[in-house]
Amino acid sequence: MKEVVLGDEALALGAVHAGISAAFAYPGTPSTEITEFLIRHREKFGIHTEWCSNEKTAFEAALGVSFAGKRALVSMKHVGLNVAMDAFVNAAVSGIKGGLVVAVADDPGMHSSQNEQDSRYLAEFAKIFTFEPCNAQEAYDMALQAFDLSEKLGIPVMIRLVTRLSHVRESIQTGKQRGQNALDTEMRLRDWVLLPGNARNQFQKLLEKQPLLLKESEKSKFNESKKGKGKKCVVCAGNAFNYFMEATGGSLPYFKVSTYPLPESKIRKFCASFKEILVLEEGYPYIEEKMLSIVRCKERKITGKMSGLIQMAGELNPESVKKALGIKVLEPVKVKISLAQRPPQFCAGCPHADLYRALNEAKGSSQIMVFGDIGCYTLGALPPFTAISSCICMGSSVNLARGASIAGAAPSVGVIGDSTFVHGGMPALVEAAKHNNNMKLLILDNSTVAMTGGQETMVKGDAMVELIAGLGVPRAHIKIIEPLPARHEENVKILKEEFAYAGVSVIISRRLCIQSLKKGFR
Amino acid sequence: MKKNIILCGVGGQGILTISKIIVIAAMKEGLQFKQAEVHGMSQRGGSVYAHLHLSDKKIFSPIIPIGEADLVLSMEPLEALRHAHFLAKKGSLVSASGKLPNIQYDELAVLAEIKRLKGALVDSRALAENAGSLLSENMVLLGASAGALGLKESNLEEAIKEAFSSKKEIAETNLKAFGLGLKG
Known part of the structure; x- marks a missing residue:
């Protein structure tokens, strides 16, 4: 059959036709469309697909499916692989049962990323096999083969994409959907319990598989x-x-x-x-x-x-x-005026803009250090707000603020989205609560994974309050504000009060993402 | 037959809809296609573009080389200039004349520069309004560029009908907008 798909979608379709039972991921450009596609068609395909809290949990869920004998796909962007690293490396040591394929989309040129790390090094580090397609057809064909190879070698197999391939749309030739593997509850204790005695054996087995990997690569028709x-x-x-x-x-x-x-x-x-x-x-x-x-x-x-x-x-x-x-590059048409940049910016009516206005006013001219995180609200680092001073990795704002507070910059502030908080911010907040550090965490709760196109989040509404209280933050210092121009004065007052309190506070700035609102979410 | 087309504008202006329709029409003529799209961060009100290749032979590169675009079709004047370096010597530049005011710039200077480059400025906003909906602006520009595409008008019209097959009224408006763009 002929299908018009994105590179990401071609890979997803290949995985479906290879007989996956489940697919897991956390959204991240340029890998997001793999799982979006699977979620759109999951009923037709008869597979389980879901967004997870982060890439590590996504990987572990896929490994669990594999241990139960079935095939699973886990996908992420390149930096997401860092988050999944512990599970990723050890899954090669434990080995797998049902085929397990890790789709990783690198972002050379950093269109939507913090670095341009190359996942091929990490596949080598974990000692696994990798496919690198050059077009959507190959992404499909390689996904089909990757699952067979994963089961044959007994290790996870990686498919490496790059932005220009993830987001290329073309026509591909597809085949039929293979049946899913049967459930197999045999527990391979000596493989999976990586106590030193077993781990040494397993690592030796992984080393002994390496010539087989090489042999497969030598005979692959894709080269x-x-x-x-x-x-x-x-x-x-x-x-x-x-x-x-x-x-x-x-x-x-x-x-x-x-x-x-x-x-x-x-x-x-x-x-x-x-x-x-x-x-x-x-x-x-x-x-x-x-x-x-x-x-x-x-x-x-x-x-x-x-x-x-x-x-x-x-x-x-x-x-x-x-x-x-050594080929001559054509002389381009010369534009003789300088062109204004058009950087990405907050949508009209975005709750983040209102929150940043309140934060900037509450802070005034004080030298409070404000650390940001990864999401649409990272754009608050740009004028006219210039409200945050960092974007390092998912969840980092919490402990950057805590660390700065320990160093003496108290109070300090972390700014994080609700999805990013669940992804990587929660353990750090447990620490802040235990030590009652003088730091303030602003959770920008728009109930959406917004930057990647509006995926569903894990924890919504009052459940977020319960979650934070459960992590140990005193309820008296969990404040909820609604970022709206009409509530500006009130919000500034609440922020100032919490800045004046010498302990840990969490301020939840709660208003639905304007794009999700337009789409009629919830 | 080989056509390199750059579609550009600002996130949310309906660039991918234009390309979807071109692709449907091209497939009717038995052509192959390949399109590089922009997803993610820039979609938030930033510059966006798609590189669309049509050919009767196998297409390799997702990106059009500088100086090899047969058509640069822009939904916004400043964005037209941002992609003008892709134009081939005999390539066509077609742009909406209306500025999208989410940033400040000297509109007159930009329009003058497009004219200097022999670009066609289309008052797509007014024509879309005539057609019955401002949302059909992209179809006006598609109509205005039809000559440079080298595809049959009838196939483009069929493609519009197919793309909006679930909503007949919207299809009608878009066909009207396409026709107004075609007449210029």
Whole structure:
């Protein structure tokens, strides 16, 4: 069947057709559309799909499905893999039962991220197998194969996407949905109980699997090459292959890498007759670095990001690839006036804007340190608000404020969204409550995961108050305000009162996301 | 046959709807397509764009190279200039003439620069109003760009009907808007 889908959706469809029983994720650009697609069609597909509190819980839920014999997909953005890291690395040691595929979408160029880390290193770190598709069709085909391979090797398998692939829309050819695995409740205690005695055995088994991974990579039909004569060849992967083909039509000999560990012997054999090897890849120079040990370098030159030919930071584009290939870049039409920037900004009527106005007034000219977090409200760092001074990682605002308070900057303030708080902020608030640190946490409760397009949140309404009280914050210092222009004075007063109190307070600024309101949520 | 099309504007202006319709029409003519979209942070009132490739051959790159766009279609004048460097020598620049006032800029200078680049300015807001809904502005611009697309008008019209098949009235308004854009 022909289907028009995004790259993310193609991967999701591949997983469905591979017979998954469940899929788990936390929203994060550019991976969000995988799970959005599955949620939209979950009844038709007959699978369980849900948004989780964070990437670690999502991974663990998927691993639980796998331990019960069924296939599961877990997806996340690159930095989400950091959150899931503990479970991710140890699942390779314990091994899996039902096929377990980890879809990770990297964001080179940082379109919507805090860094551009390359997940291929983390797959190698965990000693698992990775597929890297170059288009939506491959994302579908590789997802199908990834589940079989995961069960064959007994480890999780990663599929690495990048933004330009996640968000490319094209037509793909699809097959039929495979039946789901049967429930299998056999408990493999010696595999899964990673007490040192077992863990040593399991780690040894993982090491012994490595040659099998290599063998699978060597024989994978996704690694394709075009032989040819001449001095120069190209080794490329994923989206870089697209730019290379666009620029040259494939006129140079090339080897397209689609699986990791790298198919070393195949690459070595392919490169044997060439004197100059250009490596094109999205992300860090992962392949380029490996090439130094795969091919003999005395007789040949390897160029790419490490050699300085291509810029280390940012994503590739048709121009950077053309330049690297020595192809002339067309002269662009020159616009002779300077263009005003149009950065993202709060929607008209956004509750965050009203909260920041109140916060700025309550703070006045005092030197109170205010730490932000990750979500739409991060835009409060920009003018006209300039209200927060940090955005490091999910949940960090709580303990940045607590740490600053301990250092003497008391009171200090953390600003966090309701979903981000549940994702990664709760343990830190337990600490703040236990030590009664002089810090204030503003929870911007818009009952929506807003930045990623309005996904459902975990904890709503008064349940948030109960949650915070349960974490140990005294009820007298859990305040609820409604961020509205009409309530500005009242809100400023409440904030000032809490700033004056020398202990932990939580102020819940509660009003539904304006986009969710328009969509008629709840 | 190969057409590189850049659709741009501000988050929420209906750029992806334009491209959806172009894609339906292109598929009717047996063409392949590939489209790079922007999701995430920039959708909040920032600059957004889609790179749409149509071809009778396999398409590789998701991104259109600088200087190779046959058409830059913009829902907003400033955004038209932001993507003008993609224009091919013989490419067409078509832009809405109405500024979206969520940021400050010198509107007259921007419109003059579009004219200098031989771009077509379309009073899409007025034409959309004539068609019966301001929400049909994107279809006015699609009509105004139809010549540069190299697709049959009848296929574009069919595509509009299909895209809005669940709401007949909206389809009618959009067809009218498309027709007004076509006439210019």
